[in-house]
Amino acid sequence: MQKTTAAAELFQHLNVEKAAFYRCIMDVFAAAKRQYRLQLRPDEVLAEADWASPSPRIEEVNGALAQLAAWGNLESQPDTARVSSLSDFYRARFLYRLSHGGEAAEAGLSVFFQTLRRRAQLQTVALEDIANSLQSLRHLIDESASADGADVAKMHEVLRDLVRVFEDLAENAQAFMAGVARSLELQQAEANTVIAYKRRLIDYLERFMSDLVRRSDGIAQLIEYLSSRMDAVFLQIAAREARDTAPGDAQDQTDEEMRRWRAWRERWKGLRGWFLAAGAEPPQAELLRARARAAIPQLLGAIAAMNERRSGRSDRSADFRTLAQWFAACDTEGQAHRLARAAFALQPARHFSLNPHAEEELPPSTSWADAPPLQISPRLREYGEAAPRGALSRVRDRSAERAQMAQQLTEESRQVDAARRRLATGRPSRLSEIGDLDTHAFGLFLSLLGEALAEQSSPEQPVERQTGDGLLQIRMEPLDGDSQAEIRTPAGIFSGRDHLLTIAFTQEPI
Structure with missing residues (x-):
C-alpha cells in the first residue's frame, strides 16, 4: 500500500x-537528462523553462x-559550490x-503524450522495406545452401x-482502422478545410492502395517461398541469442x-497472416485495403452530414421578416x-381524443371562434402525451362501421371472383x-394482359x-396484323x- 501511495504521488x-x-x-529536467546533465540549480531552471508570460519569480521556482x-519527482542536495561566506553557507541552496x-x-x-499526438499512417515505405528485407533474407538463405x-x-x-x-506498420494500421474518417474534426471544420482535406485524403488512400x-x-510469394525453410533459420538464430543468457546447465x-525459437515462429506467423490467408480468414492486408476503401464513403458521409446540418439551420428573424413582407x-x-x-396553424382542426366530454362531434369546417373550447392537459404540451385523471372515456361503439366495411370487402371479393370465373x-x-x-372484370383483364405482354419480346x-398470385394461367397468341378487337x-x-x-385456373377454385 505504501508503494502504491508513493507511486501515486x-x-x-x-x-x-x-x-x-x-x-x-x-x-x-527531462531535457537535461537527454543532454546528460546531472543536476540543475533553480536559476538554471528559471532561465531554461518555456514559461507562459510573464515569467515567474525565483521564489516561486x-x-x-x-x-x-516532497512528492518524490526530484532529489535535492545542498549546493556548496557557490558558498563564499558563512552567511551563504547557512542560506538554503x-x-x-x-x-x-x-x-x-x-x-x-x-x-x-506521444501516443495521444500520434496520427494514424498508412506506410507505403514500410511495405517497400518489408519487401527488401524478405528479398535480402532469400538471398542469404540461398547463398547458405550453396556455401x-x-x-x-x-x-x-x-x-x-x-x-x-x-x-x-501493424501498429499504425491498427490506429488507422480505429478512426480514419476523423468525423469529429470534420463536423467542426470549415467547408474549404473539409474540401481540401477530402482531396488530400483521397489522394493519400489511392496512393497507398495502389502500392x-x-x-x-510479391511479398506473399516471398513469404510462401521462405516459409518451408525458416524453421532451420530460427533454430540457428535462437541458438545465437541463447548464448547471451546467464550461465546454467544444458x-x-x-x-x-526453444523459447526463443517459438517466439520467432510466432512473429513469422503474424507476418504470414498479414499477407497470406489463414484458413477462412482473409489476410490482414486485404482487411486494411477494404478499410481504406471504406474511408472514402465515410468521409463523404461526414461531409454530407455537415452540409445537411448547415442547410438545416433556421434564422427565425429572417423568417419573420419574410412573413412581414x-x-x-x-x-x-x-x-x-x-x-x-x-x-400560425390557426385553421380548424378537431380531434375527438382531445375533447372526450363533447356532447356531439363537430365538423372539421367549424371555426375556432364558434366551437367550444378544448381542455388540453399540460402534460400534452410538455411530454407530447395526455393522461387525464379519473376514469377513461367511454369507448365508442363502431360495430356498424365495421359491419359496413366487412360488407364492402365481401362485395368486392364476390365481384373479383365473378370476374375471374367470367374470364x-x-x-x-x-x-x-x-x-x-364491367369495372372489376375489365380491371382483372388489364392486369392479366399486362403480365402477358411483359413476357413478349416481339408482337408476333x-x-x-x-x-404473379399463382391462381391463373394465361396464354395469348396474336392473330392477323390487320385484325381488330373491341371491348x-x-x-x-x-x-x-x-x-x-x-x-384457366391453375387449380379448381373452392
Missing part, C-alpha cells in the same frame, strides 16, 4: 491547480522545486536532479529489421533456445387572415368475342405464363389487335 503534480507550472519545470522533491521514480514517471508520460555455412549474424540482423518495420496491391503479391540452455403584399384583410391562419373459362377465345366487361410471339367497358371502348386468349 509521483503524478500528483498533474492534478493540482498549478499543473502547467510544474510541467514546465519537469520538462526542463524554489517553492515548486521543493514541492516536487540546493541542487536538484530527477529521482528514480521521477525518471519512470517522465518516461511513462512521454509515451502517453559451406550460413551467415547467421546477417540473417539475424535482417530479421530484426523486418520485425521492427512490420510491428510499426499495397502492387507489393502484396537443459536450461536448451529450454532458452407577405403580409404587406396582401390586398385585403381576408387575404391577411388566411395567411395568418396558414402561417378463366379454360377455353381459347378471341378478344373480339369477349363482349362487354405467342406467350404463356402464370400470374366495351363503363369507362369507354378498349380496342387493339385481336388475339386468341386462353385463361
Whole structure:
C-alpha cells in the first residue's frame, strides 16, 4: 500500500491547480537528462523553462522545486559550490536532479503524450522495406545452401529489421482502422478545410492502395517461398541469442533456445497472416485495403452530414421578416387572415381524443371562434402525451362501421371472383368475342394482359405464363396484323389487335 501511495504521488503534480507550472519545470529536467546533465540549480531552471508570460519569480521556482522533491519527482542536495561566506553557507541552496521514480514517471508520460499526438499512417515505405528485407533474407538463405555455412549474424540482423518495420506498420494500421474518417474534426471544420482535406485524403488512400496491391503479391510469394525453410533459420538464430543468457546447465540452455525459437515462429506467423490467408480468414492486408476503401464513403458521409446540418439551420428573424413582407403584399384583410391562419396553424382542426366530454362531434369546417373550447392537459404540451385523471372515456361503439366495411370487402371479393370465373373459362377465345366487361372484370383483364405482354419480346410471339398470385394461367397468341378487337367497358371502348386468349385456373377454385 505504501508503494502504491508513493507511486501515486509521483503524478500528483498533474492534478493540482498549478499543473502547467510544474510541467514546465519537469520538462526542463527531462531535457537535461537527454543532454546528460546531472543536476540543475533553480536559476538554471528559471532561465531554461518555456514559461507562459510573464515569467515567474525565483521564489516561486524554489517553492515548486521543493514541492516536487516532497512528492518524490526530484532529489535535492545542498549546493556548496557557490558558498563564499558563512552567511551563504547557512542560506538554503540546493541542487536538484530527477529521482528514480521521477525518471519512470517522465518516461511513462512521454509515451502517453506521444501516443495521444500520434496520427494514424498508412506506410507505403514500410511495405517497400518489408519487401527488401524478405528479398535480402532469400538471398542469404540461398547463398547458405550453396556455401559451406550460413551467415547467421546477417540473417539475424535482417530479421530484426523486418520485425521492427512490420510491428510499426501493424501498429499504425491498427490506429488507422480505429478512426480514419476523423468525423469529429470534420463536423467542426470549415467547408474549404473539409474540401481540401477530402482531396488530400483521397489522394493519400489511392496512393497507398495502389502500392499495397502492387507489393502484396510479391511479398506473399516471398513469404510462401521462405516459409518451408525458416524453421532451420530460427533454430540457428535462437541458438545465437541463447548464448547471451546467464550461465546454467544444458537443459536450461536448451529450454532458452526453444523459447526463443517459438517466439520467432510466432512473429513469422503474424507476418504470414498479414499477407497470406489463414484458413477462412482473409489476410490482414486485404482487411486494411477494404478499410481504406471504406474511408472514402465515410468521409463523404461526414461531409454530407455537415452540409445537411448547415442547410438545416433556421434564422427565425429572417423568417419573420419574410412573413412581414407577405403580409404587406396582401390586398385585403381576408387575404391577411388566411395567411395568418396558414402561417400560425390557426385553421380548424378537431380531434375527438382531445375533447372526450363533447356532447356531439363537430365538423372539421367549424371555426375556432364558434366551437367550444378544448381542455388540453399540460402534460400534452410538455411530454407530447395526455393522461387525464379519473376514469377513461367511454369507448365508442363502431360495430356498424365495421359491419359496413366487412360488407364492402365481401362485395368486392364476390365481384373479383365473378370476374375471374367470367374470364378463366379454360377455353381459347378471341378478344373480339369477349363482349362487354364491367369495372372489376375489365380491371382483372388489364392486369392479366399486362403480365402477358411483359413476357413478349416481339408482337408476333405467342406467350404463356402464370400470374404473379399463382391462381391463373394465361396464354395469348396474336392473330392477323390487320385484325381488330373491341371491348366495351363503363369507362369507354378498349380496342387493339385481336388475339386468341386462353385463361384457366391453375387449380379448381373452392
